[in-house]
Amino acid sequence: MSTSMASLEAPLEYSFDELLESGEYAEPLMAGDVLCHGGFNQEGVYRSPRILNRKPAILAWQQSLQASGGDLIQISPDLIPPQYPSVDQSVLLCRNGVREPVVRALTVISVVEGFGAVIRDVKVPDLASWVVEPIQGTALSHLRGGLFEAHARDEAGWGEEGGHKQMWEAARDLAFEKPEIPPDVLMRIMGGPGKKRRERKRLFPELDETLESMVTTMCNVLIVELFADEVFRWGKSVLSNSEISAEPERAAAMVGYIQSDENPHVEYLRTALSELASRTLKTVDGKTLAGKEVVDGMLHALLGQMIRTRPADQKEQAHENLSELFQNAANPSGLKEEFLSLEQNWSPPERTGFEPQAAACAE
Numbered sequence: 001m002s003t004s005m006a007s008l009e010a011p012l013e014y015s016f017d018e019l020l021e022s023g024e025y026a027e028p029l030m031a032g033d034v035l036c037h038g039g040f041n042q043e044g045v046y047r048s049p050r051i052l053n054r055k056p057a058i059l060a061w062q063q064s065l066q067a068s069g070g071d072l073i074q075i076s077p078d079l080i081p082p083q084y085p086s087v088d089q090s091v092l093l094c095r096n097g098v099r100e101p102v103v104r105a106l107t108v109i110s111v112v113e114g115f116g117a118v119i120r121d122v123k124v125p126d127l128a129s130w131v132v133e134p135i136q137g138t139a140l141s142h143l144r145g146g147l148f149e150a151h152a153r154d155e156a157g158w159g160e161e162g163g164h165k166q167m168w169e170a171a172r173d174l175a176f177e178k179p180e181i182p183p184d185v186l187m188r189i190m191g192g193p194g195k196k197r198r199e200r201k202r203l204f205p206e207l208d209e210t211l212e213s214m215v216t217t218m219c220n221v222l223i224v225e226l227f228a229d230e231v232f233r234w235g236k237s238v239l240s241n242s243e244i245s246a247e248p249e250r251a252a253a254m255v256g257y258i259q260s261d262e263n264p265h266v267e268y269l270r271t272a273l274s275e276l277a278s279r280t281l282k283t284v285d286g287k288t289l290a291g292k293e294v295v296d297g298m299l300h301a302l303l304g305q306m307i308r309t310r311p312a313d314q315k316e317q318a319h320e321n322l323s324e325l326f327q328n329a330a331n332p333s334g335l336k337e338e339f340l341s342l343e344q345n346w347s348p349p350e351r352t353g354f355e356p357q358a359a360a361c362a363e
């Protein structure tokens with residue numbers, strides 16, 4: 001590590017191995033009989049994996065950005081759609097012996113966490129040739145140098161160690177005592193009704209295609225990571241309910257450990273995107289474009305779409321076999337009525353907060 005700016009406490013340059021370092025734990029984290037990442041210190045407090053240097057590094061990059069006049073991207077928590085079925089609906093179903101939708105939802109979450117490993121395959125162009133200002137000592141210059149890899153390992157596990165995929169499975173199995181998993185979970189995720197391929201045309205065709213694609217993926221993942229706040233709130237509330245959970249404390253604690261691991265994901269992504277937004281990008285035809293225009297434009301487009309489609313998709317998926325499942329309950333029509341009486345109506349906010357400048361002024 002070398003200190004590039006004497007005024008900052010933590011260095012701005014790290015090697016790949018340094019960003020992946022976890023340090024020592026007094027006790028490892030076990031999810032059932034699976035060894036997981038992270039662990040506990042002497043006081044029994046959980047410590048996330050790979051944050052020994054990654055955490056101070058991200059903070060140092062954020063301070064450096066702000067010291068040079070850059071702003072950190074803030075996405076409003078008002079944009080986060082609620083999880084479906086809601087906590088109350090999920091508890092109602094489980095209480096009536098209809099656990100499938102909740103077991104399915106938890107399994108889907110674990111599978112999606114495992115998909116997080118694709119972040120290590122994101123292609124990073126030669127940034128120095130597409131960004132006008134220097135990028136040394138930034139999160140942006142460490143994406144391939146450990147940040148994407150640490151993120152991938154956190155989500156999907158690495159080697160012998162389980163990651164979030166295995167931790168969500170463990171939370172589910174603790175609460176519901178190794179429930180039967182619906183056999184079509186994966187099939188529905190891949191080809192379910194909500195997963196119709198949405199054609200996306202390039203928003204910034206004047207940019208290098210690899211650069212645009214990287215920004216798109218990073219914005220997408222940042223939004224998913226932020227929306228996960230609601231998934232964690234839901235997961236902890238449902239799994240800690242002693243009426244329906246066999247291990248309320250341990251299951252909810254496991255979700256809490258996963259949640260604390262997500263913080264560095266949100267932070268490095270918004271830092272790197274903010275760094276890009278405070279710089280100038282070169283286009284393929286030799287002109288330039290403000291990074292802010294690209295990052296804000298991308299976030300606006302993706303958020304605008306996701307806050308509208310995600311709630312509808314989740315609801316459509318849940319309702320696919322709900323009537324059939326209600327038939328197993330003691331009083332199918334009564335249960336259905338009560339379930340529907342708990343529907344929450346959520347409408348996405350009018351604005352994403354990343355509206356293009358001209359439009360924002362015109363309103």
Ligand SMILES: [Fe+2]
Pocket residue numbers: 113116154155164258262
């Ligand atoms: Fe995760």
Ligand SMILES: [Fe+2]
Pocket residue numbers: 116155225261262265
């Ligand atoms: Fe994550």
